[in-house]
Amino acid sequence: MQISTRQLISAGFDDLERAKRFLADKELADIDHRALVGHLAHAADPDQALLALIRLIPHAPAALELALGPRTAPGFLRLLGASDALANFLIREPSCLEILQEPAPERMHGRSAQELRAELLIAVGADPASGIPPVAAIFGEDGHRVLRVAYRRALLGLAHRDLGAADALAAMPEVGRELADLAAAALEGALAISRAEARHRFEAEDIADLRLAVIGMGKCGAHELNYVSDVDVIYVHSSDRLDEDLAHSLARELAIGISRAIDSAGIEPGLWEVDANLRPEGKDGALSRTLESHAAYYARWAASWEFQALLKARAIAGDAQLGAAYEAMVEPLVWSSSEREGFVESVQRMRRRVTANIKPAELAYQLKLGPGGLRDVEFTVQLLQLVHGRVDETVRARSTTKAIAALSLAGYIGRDDAEKFDRSYRFLRVLEHRIQLVNLRRTHLMPHKESGQRVLARAVRSTLGVELSTAAGLLDRWGDTRRLVRLLHERIFYRPLLNSASNLSADEVRLSPEAAQSRLRALGYVDPKAAMRHIEALTGGMRRRAALQRQLLPVLLGWIAEGVDPDAGLLGFRRLSESLGESHWYLGMLRDSSAAAERLCKILSNSRFITDLLEVSPESAAWLGSNKSLQPLGYEALWGEISSKLKRNLGSDQAIRLIRVIRRREILRISLADGAGVIDQDTVGRALADNDRAAVRGALEVAQSTEYASTPQLGEFLVVAMGRQGGHEIGYCSDADVMFVQRAFDEADQQGAQEQSLRIATALGSLLGRPMVPAIQAEPRLEIDAALRPEGKSGPLVRSLASYEEYYRRWSQIWEQQALLRATPMAGSEKLADDFMAMVDPLRYEQVMGEEQIREIRRIKARVEAERLPRGAEPERHLKLGRGSLSDVEWLVQLMQLQHAKDHPALRTTSTRPALKAIAEAGLIPAAEVALLDDAWSLATRIRSGGLICTGRVSDVLPNSWRDMEAVARWCGYAPGEASVMEDDYLKTTRRSRQVFERHFYGFEERTA
Known part of the structure; x- marks a missing residue:
């Protein structure tokens, strides 16, 4: 029967011409094409399912019967359309089709760990009760193949049931549990093979005497394994009779044999990598250790992150008694790890390492490591467990879904948040499972092409109770989930702290004082009691500011906690908020500009100097919302502002205070811009030098005005910048290295001009160096330093231009000539500056060095x-x-x-x-x-x-x-x-x-x- 294009499109085919050619294939010549296409509509990828069916029929004619049977077709074709790798396995092992003869139940029912273990041990000829292989056991290449076929046969049945489940989200934890138990069974079978192979090098009685336990880590240990993932393991061995070296050599041989059986090259492809890099000392450490050696390492050398990894540790294969002893040994270490020195830094490093491992080209497609991905959920849950599990045993669960439920039941996560977090995690895991099933390869990336995204959308279309049949619909749902996970991460960590500190309703979590302080301590706060007081002050009451900060603090506290000194950052934020009160721009900036708010939080927790400056100039925080506002003012703009204020005929005290306020304000602007990465290092040096130059010129105007009010002006006066000030490359709070030059209007008044200039120079230093009100700890005073003048501190503070000329001509030393290399006019008479530089340039640039x-x-x-x-x-x-x-x-x-x-x-x-x-x-x-x-x-x-x-x-x-x-x-x-x-x-x-x-x-x- 001819199939129309409309029918193929309705069934979900993408390559219509190819589909028509395949349906015309001789293998499908005598069947009801309409019925087959109708069944193929159950597949996420009908094109792939039809191709797989045509390839399979020559090897297993019964496949056609399964594809047409009303009871078997939906599940069978769903599997072919979901996994090219499992279709290829059926071609290699057509006898496994019998597993698909019954329809998958709508409700996921998993097989037990004992059943899976027995099945794989029997396949390799080992005793299901003891795991010990008989003399005639299968080993070598044949043993590897038999084990892998048995594993994939069980995997085929699991995938069939998973794909047929009416609610994939509900089935996900059971799927992860069975995958972990299947991996454990494979390791048990691999150990049996390895024991049999070891007989070539070791005595049978020695092999029988050595006890080896395989400890599952990561997702395998947590009973939430992926379809394809590295299986992280740690090996521990023991022997009652063997000497230490022999026991170690034999244990190492058995461990290598396990990896060989699981993943070496062979007729039947390897399953997955057995990764033992989480063992003590990682790749550099012994492949297997005794229980005592493990205990000694963890007691003395282990890093904090290793205890976080051990949270998932579970004995999964080998000697059960030894494995249980290992679990008992590490359990107290895990739950006391949050008290270890460096715990916070270790956790933060782990988070950064996750992000750093993402290739830039993959960031937008990452299901696991990207923002709002699986790692965000797992990290949040594990940190909460480590913080609260120290005293609350009810939250000590290995799997993420069980841990979320336990944390919610214990009151550490709100019920609504827990439900959203759990559902988001399950959705991301189902996406990951469907992607990995296609080729049975380890990947965590969303398909790049729209066609792949469309297939994935069909594969998960029933998981959220809505139809996700388009790529756009899937991407929208994924984007919503990622944003929700990031929001929940912040809400789960920080919202309960606010609820416990404020008079809020009990709809959300309210932590006990001890639990709240434990959480703050784990986030890096050294004084959690003080932190709680700050949170109470920020969120208490009914004013608009408190209401907005209750809304924003979950995010702000996270940014503050990322700084080096969260305690100082939170205190600084409180002081700034109290200073600004209900200022509309401040509340608006926090609410509407996340970039400005993040800049503010990180600066407050990383810079004591800027925090102090903000405390006396809180309105300057508004600059953080605009890069343009952070750009330093040039010298001309600064001098224009200062000179306009000096024209108001202010008293000297008020005038110099305004000058110094402007200078302090601009240092704050420059440092904020520097911290925000808006300006580079050279710009910082020039901006600070221009700021000092304007301040010195303003102070000189004040000093001269005061002097000339009582005494007529007798000459010209010049301040010459020296050192790094002259080079326009100063740092924050650098001294102003200067020289003072004067020239009398009338040679007869030279002595009077000299004395007048000395009074001006002295007044200049005094005006700029006096304490500010209000004072701050790191007050950026401008100290005038004239030590680079001729003869240094023993020479006159001020010289005439003629005196400089004579001194440099007759008595100057080479270091004084060297100091002139940075001389540049700073403030004072422009004519005197030109003449001074005309005298200086030949001295520094035109001399011949002997x-x-x-x-x-x-x-x-x-x-x-x-x-x-x-x-x-x-x-x-x-x-x-x-x-x-x-x-x-x-x-x-x-x-x-x-x-x-x-x-x-x-x-x-x-x-x-x-x-x-x-x-x-x-x-x-x-x-x-x-x-x-x-x-x-x-x-x-x-x-x-x-x-x-x-x-x-x-x-x-x-x-x-x-x-x-x-x-x-x-x-x-x-x-x-x-x-x-x-x-x-x-x-x-x-x-x-x-x-x-x-x-x-x-x-x-x-x-x-």
């Missing part, structure tokens, strides 16, 4: 290293004066400038990094070595700024405490948990930088020779 001068620079540098490094400081860890750090790079750059700026104009810059670039372009130092110097200088600068930003303390030493190191590492762009990586990078980079420095600074003659 050998004596070079030796003197080297001598001074060596003296600086020996005398200025603080007592007890490690040279390798000092950021400023240490080996290969800032001082080394800057001294080498400045030596090159003194020697070569005359011939290479690009070297005439006050900034280090542009000078390095010019050095490389001029070929004075190889480009690769210049890159090393640049890396060392940049990293040291970044760490130095990070130290102040994160701790609120000025320090020139690489942090020693883990918390400070971790905070600085994150500020420097390292991933969470990479404090040691930053430390290693710094030590390695500066070590190489030092080698370059020594070669080109101290060994200059040898290089040029």
Whole structure:
């Protein structure tokens, strides 16, 4: 009978022309095509089912009868359309068709572990009671094939029942349980084969004496295995008679034999990988250990994540008594692991590792590892179990679905949330099962092509009580599930904390004080009692702010907990919220801008310095909602604002306070932009220098106005920036290295002009250095430092331009000439600035360096290293004066400038990094070595700024405490948990930088020779 195109489309066929050709095949010549196509409509992929049927019929003619029988056809064709791998298995083993002769029950009924174990042991010729193979047992390639066929025969029956279940979500836990028991039975059969094969190398009585237990981990241990997954195992052995070395060798042989029987190449393909990498010491550890050896390792060396993995540990094969002893040994270790030092960091690392393992191209298709995927559910449930299972044995379940139910029953998850979480998890697992069934391959990726998505939609169309027959419908449902899982993750972790701290209804979970504090402690809060007080203060009452924060805090608490110091972050958030009260923009930003809210939370828990600044300028938090608002104001804009305020004829105290408020505000803007990644390191240095320049100019205006109010102006005055200030590469709270220059209007008034300029310079330092009100712990004062002037601190604070000219002509030393390399006008008379720079440029750029001068620079540098490094400081860890750090790079750059700026104009810059670039372009130092110097200088600068930003303390030493190191590492762009990586990078980079420095600074003659 001719089948119409409409009928094929209605049945779900995709390739209509191919379907018509297949139906015309001789194997199907004498059948009712309409009835067959009607039955094929039960298959998720009718095209695949029809192809598989045509391929199968020559090997098993009975397949046609199954495909046409009203009772057998739906289940049989559903299987062919769901799994190409099982169809190929039927072609290899047509006798297994008998399993499909009965229709699958609508309600999933699983086979028992004992039944599966006996079936696979009998298949390999072993005793079902003892698992011991007789002398005539099947082993080698034949044994492997028999075991794998028996396994796939059982898998075929399970898939038939799974696909026929009316409610796949309800069936999922039973399917996972049977898959785990089937894997355990396969391992039992593999152990029997391995024992038989071991007779070639070991005595039979020795083999009989060794007891080996196989401990299932992960999903197999939890009784929730996938169709195809690595089976994670740990081996433990014991012997009453064998010596330790022999027992270990035999146990290792048996373990290798198990893997060989399960997964080696053969006529019947391998089943899955037996993965023993969760054993103590991982791949580097012994394949099997005694119970005592396991106990010793876990007591002394195990990391916290290993105990989280052991939560799923279950004896699944081998010696049952030994396996039970292993379970009893690890159980108390698992449930006390949340008290271990480093538990929080370990859990956080595991979460990050999951995300880091995702290939970027796969992220959008990940069912397991992506946001809102299976791992989010499993991680949430396991952490709650580890937190509360320490004292509540009712939540100590291995499987995820049972654990969700237990946590809900015990009151740690709300009933509605638990139901949604459980249903979402089951849906994701069913998707995973249907995808893996196709080729029986380990995958967790949604099909990339629309045709594959459409087939998957048909395969799960009844799992949610709705028809999901289109790819778009499936993707919409999957997207909704992922978003729900992420929302539930936040709600389950943090919402109960709010309910327990506020006067809310009991519709949601209300944790006991002890349970709430345990949960906070597990999330990284060191003082959970204080954290609960902050939560109470934020969410208590009926005001709009409290209502909104009850809504938002589940998310905000999570972001705060990701920081290095969640306690400080939560306290800072509370203070900021109390300062801003009902400000509409603040509440709106938290509600409407998740990016701004996340930035705020992470900055508060990572930066003491910024938190302190926000406390006195809370309105500045609004900048976090806009990258444009975070852009630093340039010098002209800053000076325009300051000068407009000075025109109001304010008193000196009020004027200088406004100037310093503006400067502090801009430091906050720059640091927020820096922390948010909106600006780079070079921009930070320039912005901070422009900010200081505007503040110094404003303070100079105030000082001069006060002075000239009582005494006529007798001359010009100039502030010259020196050091890193002159190079526009300063850090937060850097001193302002300066020199003061004056020039009298009338030579006869020189003495008076000098005294007047001295009063102005002194007043300038006093105005900028006085305490602010309100004061904060890390007050960013601007200290004026004139130590780089001629003769240093012993010389006059202010000199005339003529005095500078005479001094530099007659008495200046090489270090003073070197200091001028960074001189640049900062504030004061523009005419005097031009004349001063005209005098300075020939001194720093046009002099010819003699050998004596070079030796003197080297001598001074060596003296600086020996005398200025603080007592007890490690040279390798000092950021400023240490080996290969800032001082080394800057001294080498400045030596090159003194020697070569005359011939290479690009070297005439006050900034280090542009000078390095010019050095490389001029070929004075190889480009690769210049890159090393640049890396060392940049990293040291970044760490130095990070130290102040994160701790609120000025320090020139690489942090020693883990918390400070971790905070600085994150500020420097390292991933969470990479404090040691930053430390290693710094030590390695500066070590190489030092080698370059020594070669080109101290060994200059040898290089040029």
